[in-house]
Amino acid sequence: MNYKDTLLMPKTEFPMRGNLPNKEPIRRQDWEDRNLYEKNLERTKDRPLFILHDGPPYANGDLHIGHALNKILKDFITRYKSMAGYHAPYIPGWDTHGLPIETALTKKKKINRKQIPVAEFRQMCADYAMEQIDNQREQFKQLGVRGDWDNPYITLTKEYEAAQIKVFGEMAKKGYIYKGLKPVYWSPSSESALAEAEIEYKDKRSPSIYVAFETIDGKGLLEGGEKFIIWTTTPWTIPANLGISLHPNLEYVVVAVNNEKYVVAHDLLEPLEEEFGWEEATIVKTFKGQAADKIVAKHPFYERESIVMLGDHVTTEAGTGCVHTAPGHGEDDFYVAKQYNIDVLCPIDERGYFTKEAPGFTGMFYDEANKAVTEKLDEVGALLLLKFITHSYPHDWRTKKPTIFRATSQWFASIKDFRHDILQEIKKVNWYPHWGETRLYNMVRDREDWCISRQRTWGVPIPVFYGEDQTPIITDETIQHVSNLFAEYGSNIWFEWEANELLPDGFTSEHSPNGIFTKETDIMDVWFDSGSSHEGVLMNRKDHVRPADIYLEGSDQYRGWFNSSLSTAVAVTGKAPYKTIVSHGFVLDGEGRKMSKSIGNVMVPSKVLKQLGADILRLWVSSVDYQADVRISPEILKQVSESYRKIRNTFRFILANLADFDPNKDTVAEAELQPVDRYMLYRLQSLVTDVKEDYDHYEFSSIFHRIHNFCAVDLSSFYLDFAKDILYIEEANSPLRRSIQTAYYEILTSIVKLLTPIIPHTAEEVWEYIPGVDAESVQLTDMPEPREIEQFGQDDQAKWNHFMNVRDDVLKALEEARNDKVIGKSLEAKITLTAKDEETKAVLEMIPNVHQLLIVSEAVVSTTVSDNAKTYKYVHAVVEKHTGEKCERCWMSSHTVGENEQYEALCTRCAEIVDAHYAE
Incomplete structure (x- = not known):
């Protein structure tokens, strides 16, 4: 007799290898064909609502690994919530306006936007955006992300734009919207104003110059001829200089050196002596800054005055304590000059070139003018020192080019008018990680005004009319009318119709006695677009779900979407648009470096899917501490694949040992389970409790490690290992064997459900092989509930x-x-x-x-x-x-081998089993 034939060896058709790249697309198509997302919504429709509101990715280009991290994290949450007692629909969205799409058309498709009618160009932008959405939608679906992909929200749709207009109108009604002239971040490369959220800081090499301004009227404090020394890293702003700012409470000194007299802050004299190489500088006069108010100095190379002004923004952290003041190119400069009734001078055009208001430099690009201005200063004897420094400098985060401060007339949302309300709402939000609260709080606390106008084409128009006297007109009537028009026709009509056609019939205004109106040509900041989604999406739902339960985005969105959404929502409703904020870090390579095409370390999701499959990428997302920056590399994914293999093999082993198990008739009553099986079920309940708590607190890496350890340690190294002696050796209906199978069945179904949000393709595959399950899909089941184990205290x-x-x-x-x-x-x-x-x-x-x-x-x-x-x-x-001798059936060494004469190679346990069930 071949004793191997008497063993109950594992049997299963569940494959050892996942072959995920080939099988996952087939499975996703099957889910779509069976309408599993809709079936799940129907199954959970009477449950409490849970809304994860999608921060819209920008509709341009293929997905990068950061997109994958973001969308997969969201999918973990919505899938889990739908299995944990909630109705959790997921509506994906896209941000579609803004410069990158304009740039893509002009560069990739060689379109000259200035030679095409505005409305026609905008339609091209819309068509391009929709193409990008289709492309990205398919890529998101390939990640296994489940949602209402056929009905996403898109910021260029009529309904959305109409809702955005209402948000703008409500803010204007409350007095939060105004038009004003002040310096703002300006991007010459984009030819547009920027908001703080659109600025990123990168190192830049700049000239560092010290310049002397000679006193021509000392106002009784100075004799005349003394020279105020200023320091700047932007020589190109010197042509716009109108003054010098001192701190009223700082102590200043006049120092005599090299037959000249210079004015600097006393606290900075020592480092300046070293910087200039002054060996015998003598203090000849000391005074407080306030004593120098309105002293008149002479511009170094123009025939105009530079007035000494007093400002609290002056510090002694660097420079000289005497601050070069160009009201057209600095926010502090602007405000201090305003107090002195000094007009703004901004001799730079929208492309960054000097105008005729800067004689000698007209037509020169501002950055190239640094050298020319410095040479002019040296020529007139005003340049004291020139060096070069590398420092952190603001750049346009779209074009990656440097920005400038430039005074222009812009539309602003006055954050300071309702800042206190925003700060109070921040305290009511749940933050993951907790430092997010402090980060956003500090950003809002220091924020003044939000520049919301852009000098671009592709975006939502600012719905403002002007009277004949150029007074801006924003009324409830005009806002509602424009909103209705946009809802019916879309925002392109703003550029296709005349102003009078866009106004309500019979509209009159004291500012236009002849009934002639014009319209604003600027568009809104794209952050106003996405920041209005609480109105355009959450309040457009039948159930009006503002505030959403959770917003989850990258940590850069504290200055972006988290911030703009909060500002517009508090302005309109007085409340935050979200209950919880979860943020994640950036994805770096295996060495912790930023991904860069030039370095060659970029990992593209589509390639990972082709090589390893979506579930491996999803398992990687679950394995990392996503709230910090995370790393990915082929080596890291190889380690994740090994963990996947361990989990998959655990599933396969259990399935193989349930081949002859019918849960409807073979399940052992809990009171009759063997002690070790009760112990393993107790361990399972602890796992279920911990994993569900981790899901509730968005601790996905803990879930990964808990389940992996349970499979590798509790199961593979212990329970599955020793159980072979019972599962293979005992007779089929042995109480010992059925006891283990009963525990195996609950362990398997529980772990599969726990992992369904993370590796849904694999979980679904396992589910199809589990005997006796009644749900069509594991996605249509609920999470296991932890329970007490009978006779196990x-x-x-x-x-x-x-x-x-x-x-x-x-x-x-x-x-x-x-x-x-x-x-x-x-x-x-x-x-x-x-x-x-x-x-x-x-x-x-x-x-x-x-x-x-x-x-x-x-x-x-x-x-x-x-x-x-x-x-x-x-x-x-x-x-x-x-x-003893080795039993040829169970491989145990036993002194009973040979006691049964019929089965001399077997121990008595095996001999009895064979004799009873396999005797020839």
Whole structure:
């Protein structure tokens, strides 16, 4: 007889290899064909609503790995919530206006936007955006992200634009919107104003110059001829200089050196002496800044005055304490000059070139003018020192080119008018990580006004009319009318119709006695677009779900979408648009470097999917501490693949050992389960409790590590390993065997459900092989609920936990015996254990067939310590080679081998099983 044929070996068609790149697309198509997303919504429709509001990615280009991280994290949450007692629809969105699409058309498709009618160019932009959405939508779906992909929200749609107009109108109604002249971030490369959220800082090499301004009217404090020294890293702003700012409470000195007299802050004299190489500088006069108010100096090379002004913005952190003041190119400069009724001078056009207001430099690009201005200063003897420094400098985050401050007439939202309300709302939000609260709070606390106008074409028009006297007209009537028009026709009509056609019939205004109106040509900042989504999306739903339960985006959105959404929502409703904020870091390469095409370290999601599959990428997302910057590389993904393989093999082993198990008739009553099986079910309940708590707190890496460890340690290294002696050897309906299978079944179904939000393709595949499940899909089930295990109390928990510690001692003893060549495999061993304490003694006496759990052929519990015993933490142990013969069926060494004459190669246990069920 071939005794192998008498074993109940594992059987399953569940494949060892996932072959994910090939199988996942087929599975996703199947989900789509079966309308699983819609079925899930129908299944959960009567449950409490949970809304994760999607921060819209920009509709341009293929997805990068950061997109994948973001969307997969969101999918974890919505999938989990739908299995945890909630109705969790997911509506994806896209941000579609702004410069990148204009640039894509002009560069990639060689379109000259200035030679095409505005409305026609805008239609081209819209068409391009929709093409990009189609492309990105398919790529997001390939990640396994589940949602209402056929009905996303898109910021260029009529309905959305109409809602955005209402937000603008409500803010204007409350007095938060105004038009004013002041310096703003200006991007010559974009030819447009920018908001703070559109600025990024990068290193830039700049000239560092010290310039002397000679006093021509000392106002009785100075004699005349003294020279105020200013310091600047933007020489090109010197032609716009109208003054010098001092701090009223700082102490200033007049120092005599090299036959000249210079004015600087006293606190900075020592470092300036070193900088200029002054060896014999003598203080000839000391005065407080306020005493120098309105002293008149002379511009270095123009025939005009530079007035000394007083301002609290002056510091002694760097420079000279005398601040070069160009009201057209600095916010502090602008405000201090305003107090002195000094007009703004801004001799730079929208492209960054000097106008005729800067004689000698007209037509020169501002950055190139640095050299020319410096040379002019040197020529007239005003340049004291020229060096070069590398410093952090603001850049346009779209074009990556440097920005400038430039005074222009712009539309602003006055954040300071409702800043207190925003700060109060920030305190009510749940923050993951917790430092997010401080970060956004500090940003808002220091924020003044938000420049919301842009001098571009592709965006939502600012819905303002002008009267004949150029007074801006924004009324409830005009806003509602424009909103209605946009809802019907779209915003392109703003550029196609005349102003009078866009106004309500019969509209009149005191500002236009002749009934002639014009319209604003600027568009809104794209952050106003996406920041209005609480109105355009959340309030456009039938159930009006503002505030959303959660916003989840990258950490750069504290200055972006988190910020703009909060500002517009508090302005309109007085409340935050979200209850919880979760932010994630950036994705770096394996060495912690930013991904760059020039370095060649960019990882593209589509390539990962083709090589490894979406579930591997999703498992990687679950494995990292996403709230900080995370790393990805082929080596890291290889490690993740190994973890996936361990989990998959665990599923396969359990499935294979449930081949003959029918849960409807073979399940063992809990009271009749074997103690070790009850213990493993207790361990499972702990896992379920912890994992669900991790999901609720968005701690996905903890979920990954808990489940991986449970599969690798609790199951593979212990429960699945020793159970082979029962599952393969005992008869099919043995109570011992059915007890293990009962536990296996619950363990399998529970872990599959716990992992469904993370690796849905694999979870669905496993689900199809589980016997007796009644749900069409694992996605249409609920998370397991932790429960009490019958006849398993706290004492049992403590004893079994202690047994696992004792087992660690035994494994060490066996390993040492193996190294000493006493035994080969552990089944060759007989081990004698003597407890070192009463707790260990009680545990060893509690467990029947302890040799099976330790995977040895014989385990003896002794009360005396043998002379050759080795001492471990909990036991004294003697490992020796078993003196019995090896059973050819179970491979145990036993003294009973050969006792049955019919089956001489078998131990009595195996002989009885074979005789009863397999005798020829």
